[in-house]
Amino acid sequence: MLKSLQKYLSRGLTKVEIMENPATRRQLSGRPLRAESGFSLLEVLVAFSILALSLGTLMQIFSKGLELASMGDRYSRALVLAESTLATIGYTEPIETGESSGAFDNVYDWSIKIQPHNLEDLDASSLDLSLYHVQVMVAWENRRVFLETLRFGPRT
Template structure:
């Protein structure tokens, strides 16, 4: 091999140019930045879902216990589940709405007949800058105790 053919061979075997390396690095950096943003959003969404699920579990446990052991009473109450989650419960007697033009008159509960109560629970969590609230509303039927404190036969306390 002569010197001329060696020089020609070296020119053909050249690697990437500096411009090509910079372009590849920029494309890699953009792709990596987009990936980090997508992962950050996914983590944020997962955290919000976890907090909402925790609020729903706390709400279910509080609502399930209402009217058990002692009858429901109209009024409001509030408290804390822990340092993060707080609750506010409002209980009101519920009167079903009668459709317009209906011949049915609103029925008042007769003594010993089941009464309906609407329970509205608001669970809140967050910090001073961003508060989250979840509202849960349900109806609960209660059969008042008979005279002398006895329950209707075969019924657990508080259920009609």
């Protein structure tokens, strides 16, 4: 290293000028000279490929999460519609044996099925009421929600 330093000093360069020049500093340190420092094209391509695969996987995860959240929202709405329909039967809507159907906002279809419920163990002849089995179904796309209950209604 001293011989190399003396070679540069003999050319009239000061020590500061020698050390400020990256090429001479590398020569004095004994490391081989490289034309350029930085990333090779292969390293950049590998890093970009890893980044692209990672982003693709993350996008699939987020997409599936949004799809499941949307499905949960539609299921919750259908359940609320079924519960509210079931709640009206016997209060605002009379209990009558039979079936009826309709649609909510052309998205959800509903159907109601009301049948008399047999109570073999109970002598209900003295009651002015009958027990009915009420079923409500709300459907959307290829999914359905069923709710059912027993309600008292007028004797038929």
